[in-house]
Amino acid sequence: MPNFPKLTFFSALFAAALTVHAGTDEKLLAAARAAEPAVISSLREMVAIESGTMDAAGLLRMTDYAEARLVALGLQVERRKTGGSTGDLLLAQAQGSGRRKLMLIAHMDTVYAPGTLASQPIKLEGNRLYGPGIADDKSGIAVVLHALAILRDAGWKDYARLTVLFNGDEESQSAGSGELIAKLAAEHDVVLSYEPAPAKSMAKEEGVLLSAAGIATATIKVKGRSAHSGAAPELGRNALVEAAHQILQTENIAKDIPGAQLNWTVIQSGKVRNQIPDQASVIADVRLNAADAAPRLLAALQAQAAKQHVADTEVTVSLDIGRPPYVGGARTEALAKRAQAIYAELDGRKLMLHPGTGAGTDAGFANRSGKPAVLESLGLAGWGYHARDEYIELDSIVPRLYLSTRLLMELARD
Numbered sequence: 001m002p003n004f005p006k007l008t009f010f011s012a013l014f015a016a017a018l019t020v021h022a023g024t025d026e027k028l029l030a031a032a033r034a035a036e037p038a039v040i041s042s043l044r045e046m047v048a049i050e051s052g053t054m055d056a057a058g059l060l061r062m063t064d065y066a067e068a069r070l071v072a073l074g075l076q077v078e079r080r081k082t083g084g085s086t087g088d089l090l091l092a093q094a095q096g097s098g099r100r101k102l103m104l105i106a107h108m109d110t111v112y113a114p115g116t117l118a119s120q121p122i123k124l125e126g127n128r129l130y131g132p133g134i135a136d137d138k139s140g141i142a143v144v145l146h147a148l149a150i151l152r153d154a155g156w157k158d159y160a161r162l163t164v165l166f167n168g169d170e171e172s173q174s175a176g177s178g179e180l181i182a183k184l185a186a187e188h189d190v191v192l193s194y195e196p197a198p199a200k201s202m203a204k205e206e207g208v209l210l211s212a213a214g215i216a217t218a219t220i221k222v223k224g225r226s227a228h229s230g231a232a233p234e235l236g237r238n239a240l241v242e243a244a245h246q247i248l249q250t251e252n253i254a255k256d257i258p259g260a261q262l263n264w265t266v267i268q269s270g271k272v273r274n275q276i277p278d279q280a281s282v283i284a285d286v287r288l289n290a291a292d293a294a295p296r297l298l299a300a301l302q303a304q305a306a307k308q309h310v311a312d313t314e315v316t317v318s319l320d321i322g323r324p325p326y327v328g329g330a331r332t333e334a335l336a337k338r339a340q341a342i343y344a345e346l347d348g349r350k351l352m353l354h355p356g357t358g359a360g361t362d363a364g365f366a367n368r369s370g371k372p373a374v375l376e377s378l379g380l381a382g383w384g385y386h387a388r389d390e391y392i393e394l395d396s397i398v399p400r401l402y403l404s405t406r407l408l409m410e411l412a413r414d
């Protein structure tokens, strides 16, 4: 149990935070503490509903659950289809008396196949509550639901518009929800995104996230000419050889483009040994961390495509942007600093600002217009997502509730 000394340390630290401290909103903190058992119950209930990203029946049950919870908060809730992908989307709204428009986002789907719960059941162990999808992203939904319950009980109405969006297709690239997230986010002043934060057992402190990669697919297609590879190879135009040439000459192409990363991962070409192949296609996994990286990368690939090795072949390049990058910039940093100041009210509790991650997030869609200020990773601290033995850290519940409620109150007053 190598974690034990550290966990004891953090528990002790947090116990100290519960004593009176200058600047602390004692009422909110008391409400956050009182809500802790209910958050744990909500987490247990949600993890018990398996909702893997392509599991339509499970997602339906999860959506029913979340819808009922949002309705109980007094929000106007509508359910929307998300095009071809499975997983509906919940859009909940309220009008207040203030001037600021605030939006909260989290996702209901997990990466786990139905039945995972049987081999990885919910279990409590020290400071950890385990369960598939408990951190990513049922912890985000729990924090949103319980933070809003605390604020409702406090009579909070200082916003102009409050929007909550829970999607059910985040783990399949938000294919059906991304555009709506981008559109709605552009109508708001602030978007808070509730993906989990790294566990303290991995990252030392709880934190928030300042940027995340965009994900794209680069494709090169080569058209050649087929011919008998034994009798008349000179009549052919070998698409496979040209594709290999293109791969080699673009292997390091992203090195000169800040915020771009490219790796060729898939190739498809001829089917039989004795025919010069007339077609080939290659696919690269592309990660983008700067707004202008995509057009620059595409232009560079196209310039190379013109430099062919096999005469009379036709080379075309495309770049399909899946999830846009989340590059928050100065306004995200300002939000993160406010979050740090709020954490500091918990007897100096630290909040890490994680500069970036290679994983994608819906904060990328929310941030795309450049209109709202966006902050990511306001869910609970946890680990093991997209892996095994996923867990959240229980001692992050009260601080995260305090952070969200306090931050929303401040943002509404701006």
Ligand SMILES: [Zn+2]
Binding pocket: 107, 136, 137, 170, 195, 196
């Ligand atoms: Zn997630």
